[in-house]
Amino acid sequence: MKKPPARFKNVTSYRVIYGDTDQMGVVYYANYLRWFEKGRSEWLRQIGLPYGEIEQQGFHFPVAEVSCCYSHPARYDEVVKIETELAELGRASLTFNYRITRETDDVLLATGSTKHACIDHAGRVARIPKIFDDAIAAVGT
Numbered sequence: 001m002k003k004p005p006a007r008f009k010n011v012t013s014y015r016v017i018y019g020d021t022d023q024m025g026v027v028y029y030a031n032y033l034r035w036f037e038k039g040r041s042e043w044l045r046q047i048g049l050p051y052g053e054i055e056q057q058g059f060h061f062p063v064a065e066v067s068c069c070y071s072h073p074a075r076y077d078e079v080v081k082i083e084t085e086l087a088e089l090g091r092a093s094l095t096f097n098y099r100i101t102r103e104t105d106d107v108l109l110a111t112g113s114t115k116h117a118c119i120d121h122a123g124r125v126a127r128i129p130k131i132f133d134d135a136i137a138a139v140g141t
Contacts, residue, residue, distance in 0.1 A: 009085045010043040027074040036098045039084035049135040061116040068112035079103040092118045
């Protein structure tokens, strides 16, 4: 696995809804994984390659590994910032890193990563498609 030549980050915001919280008023832990997905989707959109376009080319990037380290709780109606960057790019895999902070005071809420396999429509491991390489090259990553 190789590191991308440079770092390209996407930062997106999300306001916590009541349905994101548990009985204690704290964001339920699994919702951070949904926020990772939101960050990843926005990262792809920002480089000009929405995930739907990758699927149209016959490829998918299922999650193969995930990690999340929780530092402080997020609560209802807070706005969180989701920072996403491509950390590693392999022949048939890619890894994203995430940093989630509270927007008002920049307190670190969680960090994490997801590793994705690249597969074709038949579910076979495939090389990262050229359209992905072209898109990250266009933004200088």
